[in-house]
Amino acid sequence: MIDHIPSIAAIVPAAGSGQRMASKIPKQYLQLAGKTVLEHSLHALTQDSRISKIYLALSAEDTFFSALQLQLPIPVIPVVGGASRAASVLAGVEQARLDGVAYVVVHDAARPCLQADELSKVIDVALTHPQGALLALPVADTMKRSDAQNAVRHSVKREHLWHALTPQVFALQPLLNALVSLGVDHPELTDEASAIELSGGKPQLVAGRRTNIKVTQPGDEQLADMYLKFFATERQG
Template identity: 45%
Template structure:
């Protein structure tokens, strides 16, 4: 029987955030930001393992108590997201038909409901897919001077989120075949490999913490769920 495995690449330095440590380790409601991410994935009954892929030179992970029974740590992170995911797949020893849900460490406001919706929708899908949101705002294209050069029709446009869920064998082959510069997420690797991932309705709260100002929103969302 195919398993459901979560894989969280967390080998990045968080350079855009500009904090004293990689953003996945910054304190958020008295826990490392990434703990909230891993804790939600661990709560999903269908997921049997939650793998976090960190850099071999990581100096922060062991400073915290993660207390998550499904968690497995692999110190095989690479120089890019694609390399970290590829190395993580190999370290996990996933079977080709196992489903792998790759999720951003910094999307700490993910909900169990969204993950369960993704799994239920894609369980029998021949390709797999991702959580995503239809674009609701008017989209503008900028020129080199940051002036509007065009208004882009938003029909058919979606904002990609994670988890992104694919069979381990297909994902590994796609990541090996793709040019690193062309791979911004797992779905783009699958697309380059000739497949069309499915789009599954996501959640606006499942945003990626990218800048310091994002922490206040994340704190508010997590606090409201606790209440």
């Protein structure tokens, strides 16, 4: 049991250009259900009152964020992000450390459909699991491994395979130590959980919702828009 509520902050890496979306603007600034993807993602993090602030890692060349009129119940603190996700997360973690934060909730800027129960559940688990926790989905489809020409080499058993999602929640100091020790350009550093794993830890997987999609490929924004409008209708009903 946790005797007191530790200081918890969110970190949102948002310095990427979103080239896979083939969009003229970064994917986090696409409009969905009346707001940008980023606004929805930031608002989703305010659904758990334990999160006291959000560190938003932006590109030094970002010209879009200043035009937003955020209406959030907690402060959003911009920091200068880096050339990679890991570098942006590290920038947020370092600032959070200076501010005395104990736990960080790292969430994708382009994952706008996070629901309150998912967020609370992964925080609950991370606060009691010494190596942190992340939302994830068990793999449901048949998995194939290909060769360099995209011909099937063989099928991969899907038992115990999961899709990693966000948020991913960790005590700040172990995550900071892992990122600094490995270096932000480490080839196997694909998310925060991998930093903990490469440092010998075993974060806990927490089953999330399939609606918690990341806007990455063309067409994802249409699906996210549909989910957001459905959620809004449910709240009003």
